[in-house]
Amino acid sequence: METAILQVSPGTGEDTVRLICSSFEEKLGRKIDFRVTEKKELIGGFIAKIDGTTYDSSVSSRLSRMKIHLLKK
Numbered sequence: 001m002e003t004a005i006l007q008v009s010p011g012t013g014e015d016t017v018r019l020i021c022s023s024f025e026e027k028l029g030r031k032i033d034f035r036v037t038e039k040k041e042l043i044g045g046f047i048a049k050i051d052g053t054t055y056d057s058s059v060s061s062r063l064s065r066m067k068i069h070l071l072k073k
Helices: 014-028 059-072
Strands: 002-008 032-038 045-050 053-058
Touching: 002 014, 014 032, 014 045, 045 059, 053 059
Parallel strands: 002 032
Antiparallel strands: 002 045, 045 053
C-alpha cells in the first residue's frame, strides 16, 4: 500500500477526510495510506501529494485560478 500526504484545513471533519481519501482511491484504482495533517495556512480545501503529484484543491488556489480566468476576459 502506498503512503501519501493529505493536508487539510483546521477543523475538517473525519467524514470529509474519509470522503477525500476514498475519492482518490477510486480515481487512482488502488488503496492509498494517507498521512493526514492539518495545515493552519489553509482556510479551506485540501492539498494531496501522491506519487510525486500535488493535487491542490485549497481555497487560495481556487481563488488564484478564478482571478486568472476573470482577467483573461
